[in-house]
Amino acid sequence: MPRFAARLVVVWSVIVGACALEAQTTSSKSAPAKRKQTRRAPANRDGMYMGRRIADVMSWEGAEWLFRETRVQEEQPEAMLDALKIPRGATVADVGAGAGYHSIRLAKRVGAKGIVLATDLQPEMLRMLRDNARAARVTNIKPILATQDDPKLPVDKLDLILMVDVYHECTDPAATLNSIKQALKPGGRLVLVEFRGEDPEVPIKPEHKMTLAQVRREVEPIGLEFKESLEFLPWQHVIIFAKPDPPKPAPTKAEPKPAPKTGG
Numbered sequence: 001m002p003r004f005a006a007r008l009v010v011v012w013s014v015i016v017g018a019c020a021l022e023a024q025t026t027s028s029k030s031a032p033a034k035r036k037q038t039r040r041a042p043a044n045r046d047g048m049y050m051g052r053r054i055a056d057v058m059s060w061e062g063a064e065w066l067f068r069e070t071r072v073q074e075e076q077p078e079a080m081l082d083a084l085k086i087p088r089g090a091t092v093a094d095v096g097a098g099a100g101y102h103s104i105r106l107a108k109r110v111g112a113k114g115i116v117l118a119t120d121l122q123p124e125m126l127r128m129l130r131d132n133a134r135a136a137r138v139t140n141i142k143p144i145l146a147t148q149d150d151p152k153l154p155v156d157k158l159d160l161i162l163m164v165d166v167y168h169e170c171t172d173p174a175a176t177l178n179s180i181k182q183a184l185k186p187g188g189r190l191v192l193v194e195f196r197g198e199d200p201e202v203p204i205k206p207e208h209k210m211t212l213a214q215v216r217r218e219v220e221p222i223g224l225e226f227k228e229s230l231e232f233l234p235w236q237h238v239i240i241f242a243k244p245d246p247p248k249p250a251p252t253k254a255e256p257k258p259a260p261k262t263g264g
Helices: 003-029 060-067 071-075 077-084 101-110 123-135 173-183 212-222
Strands: 091-095 115-120 141-145 158-164 184-196 225-230 236-242
Touching: 060 123, 071 077, 077 101, 077 184, 077 236, 091 101, 101 115, 101 123, 101 141, 101 158, 115 123, 123 141, 158 173, 173 184, 173 212, 184 212, 212 225, 212 236
Parallel strands: 091 115, 091 158, 115 141, 158 184
Antiparallel strands: 184 236, 225 236
């Protein structure tokens, strides 16, 4: 074999070997790297919001990733919901519900007298959600087709709104948060579950992670009060905000009584 051709073979072998090693490392680290995404136009033309890049929306074509075998170990969904202490009979929303992974769990917790409003942008996701709810014999989930800036929730009705690995994909975060604030009852809670952006060891793309500081920077100006961040999950924050009670009207001052008339 000519010397130049032999060198080409060696170089090609090195490149192929490096690509194979990279693919193996990515797949062995964690399932989150396998998410399929749907690119949607963000509200900000540069795709940025308050200094972070808005992530692409997960496509319905990758819905099987939501039900991967390792998810219970990685995200501990039942322990996360236990920590929220959701009462029976509550009205809750699963915003960005996908195929219903958390919606079905929520529906069982709120019971027959409660309701779960499950919103998603993709009709295909909602079709899968209906099928999954039917298979689980759950009847108190109401699927809702949302838009990029409006989750289509009723005003002042929700005890809790849950967004699991969803908020960082909102193309117009301020509009979405304002709609969520309107939908919550006074004292109602918004819970954002997000992969920890502070931890470089969390095996997911940076745009799909958020720091607690960044979340608070974006949510608190909308008028939702930060309550706490639960940090017991392996990879995720559980960040809890609440809608404050409306301000009480200032007491009206009693008008002074007129002085009694004196005779003269």
